[in-house]
Amino acid sequence: MLRSFKQLASEPDAPLKPLAANARDVVAWLQAAQVKLHDAKQTVVSAGKRMDAAWDAVLLACLAVACAQGWRATSDKGHHAAVFEGAAQATGLGQGRFDELDALRDWRNRKYRAGQFSTAAEVEEAIVLVTPFHVDVASWFADQPPC
């Protein structure tokens, strides 16, 4: 069961703080997310950089959702996981799709191990996961009252 931003913020040492929703910030996050997804599709850079960009595309979209819901992330440990879970809960992402994108989040931790590298095929898989998430986030925003 995915937890809401409010539930996540009530945990001890939660990396989330309340912040009044701001439409300009939301737009900035969403634009940045789109840029990152575009970066992930650039085959002239390394697969590792593209994977980073693919995850950033998810995270930035989630920050937009958090902002619209009145939350901001701190830089404390676990802020990627908390923002992603809260945004997934808010937008009604199913557990299966949450798990797929969460595996992409995990990839960030594995990339620092010696001998681990990404392939172009993995990046393509990541883009296939991230693209519909952006569509879902856009649809969710379309259904929200203006903030």
Place this chain on the structure above:
Amino acid sequence: MNESTLVEVFGSLGRLRALRALFAEPERGFGQRELAAEAGLDPGGVARLLKRWTSAGLVTRRQLDGLPRYYASTDPALAPLVTLMQQDSALVRTLRQALSGLPGVDAAVIFGSVARGAAGAASDLDVVVLGRASELKLNAALKPVGRKLGRAVHATACTLDSFKNQLRGGESFAVGVVQGPRVPLIGDFDAALLQATGQ
């Protein structure tokens, strides 16, 4: 080895389950009630078993926050019992079931702290998969297993050739997997590697 065979060896299903819980994860301690729930026995029955096993040196008792917790003995002579119990633990069965339904998994083993018997109840579970499975899809598919087991599962997927190259290059990850203890999940990891190296 199937469970009915092991029940015959260990005398009863409850004894087998209690010993399996203790020895499959030797660093994990159990309270009496916790072990009773794992074994499907009443707490009184478990208390009697733990008293006998402590006297016999199979189990050690430690105080934690004022309450007794029971751990498998770390006597090296009992290491084969750890190996036997790990083969058929709930953790291994759950992982096996999940991996057996996934495409591109030729061989898979648990390595790291769980395989060494040095893991606590919440320690991450490290798995290496040889084959053509996608690492992203594999890890996504193992997320429900992690939730069920109450611990994160991290799977590293490599093709046979890639793993072989890492070994030849002396990369610490592959060398550590091969030289350390492993719990088999799917296929024959060693045979797959030997086949790949053509030895």
